[in-house]
Amino acid sequence: MRAPDDRADLELTVTAGDGAQRTERYDVKHFTVLKPSTVHGMPHAAGPVLVVTRRVSPDSVEALRVGGHSWVSLHPLPSGLRGELRIGDQLLELKPAPALHAEAGPSPGPGRPGTSTAQVMQELLWRGTVTQSELTSATGLSQARVSQVLNKLAKQPWLTAAGGRPVRWRVTNVNDLVDHWLTIYRPTKSVATFWYSLESLQNQVQAAIRSVGPSAWVSGGMAADALVPWSVPQSALIYTSSMQDLSRSGLVPSQVGEASLQLVITQDLAVPPSDSAKRVIKALSSTEPAFPVADPLVVLWDLDRSRDVDAHQSAQRFREALLGHLEADHAS
CATH class of the missing domain: 1.10.10.10 (Winged helix-like DNA-binding domain superfamily/Winged helix DNA-binding domain)
Known part of the structure; x- marks a missing residue:
């Protein structure tokens, strides 16, 4: 059963372990429950198709594979698989996030820390x-x-x-x-989706976090402004551990250059703040942040790479405040 009038273009950018990026634009189709007959009955699309559904069966997944379609499901298969993204000749499997304190995987290669x-x-x-x-x-x-x-x-x-x-x-x-x-530091493999809304960035972030749930961490300019106000952010960056469709939260899929909010799906263990990092976040902020904030080092990393106006100056201010607090705290 398909939700009425619920399709839109979506642009995904995947960052590989070596930092290389690939982008694909999809025709998105939403379903509540996906059956093989539904897949077979889908009209032909001129470009790549991404099927978003709440539940999917192994037979439906097989039909999607035969059709060469990408898919994401809210509820995983018995194997734990939640989706498959086809980007060019690459296939990216989406699986449940490991525990936050899981042991590190294989060596990431020379010049990059595990x-x-x-x-x-x-x-x-x-x-x-x-x-x-x-x-x-x-x-x-x-x-x-x-x-x-x-x-x-x-x-x-x-x-x-x-x-x-x-x-x-x-x-x-x-x-x-x-x-x-x-x-x-180099971020681990990730998938980024881009969204746009006329609402304030604060409202966009709150809507996205309600949709994503507890596994969400705000980074970049929005996070820095919540802790050390300096400039007005022009865009928002949110990390999460699983693929999410924000169109039901009032946001519209967007191309990279026009997006007001970027949602990055990643299993990077550097992103969620530890208890020690949370104490630093609390100490930096005069009031409780209105949203969960990523590890401050990740916030600084994203600020250094932000395209927002005054992002460089904001990064300098944030770094000064962070170092000032840490030096005083370590000396006490």
Whole structure:
């Protein structure tokens, strides 16, 4: 059964692990429950088709594959598969997000840190002085993996190991640690969708978060403005762990250059703030942010790459406030 008058163009941009991006524009078709007969009866489309449904059966998925269509389902198949996106000659499978503290996967290659390295560096920054055991507890990584990461980071001039038992690791220069993290961090593979609305950015973000649910984190200019007001953001960036259709929240699919809101679907463990990062977020803000904010380092990373007017100055202000708080907090 198809929802009436519920189709629109949607532009998706996929970021691969090496940073390369591919973009595809889809004719979107919405269904409540998708049956194989419905797939067979769909009219021919001139371009790629993306089917969005609440529920899908394995037989329907097979019919979609035969037709060469992309699909996303709110409820996954028994295998856990939630969708398949065809972008050119590439096929991207959408699966449930792993636990936030899952062990890091295969090595991401030379010049780029693994997920566990980024997590440990973030926790070092937020805490200032910490033991290996505390890092293990905060990140969910194994003692052995945390030890490996610390042994590599021990060569950095901004980190020192204080004597005693247990050994306490102390950050001696928060500015250098931030520089190091921003230099080597690369987001994991992601899918971005782009949306537009005439509503205020604040209303757009609130509507999107209501649609996405608890696994949503605002980054970039909107997050920086909520914590350290400086400039007026012209666009919004939200991370989430699963594909979402925001058209039912009053937003319209948009091309990249015209979008007012970008929704990034990712499993990047650097994005959700840890308990330590949440304390920093709370300390930076004079009032409780109206929405969940991504890890402050990720916010700074996105600000540095934003196309918004005054984004560079906003990033400088945000960084100054962040470093000022951390230096005072670590000294106390």
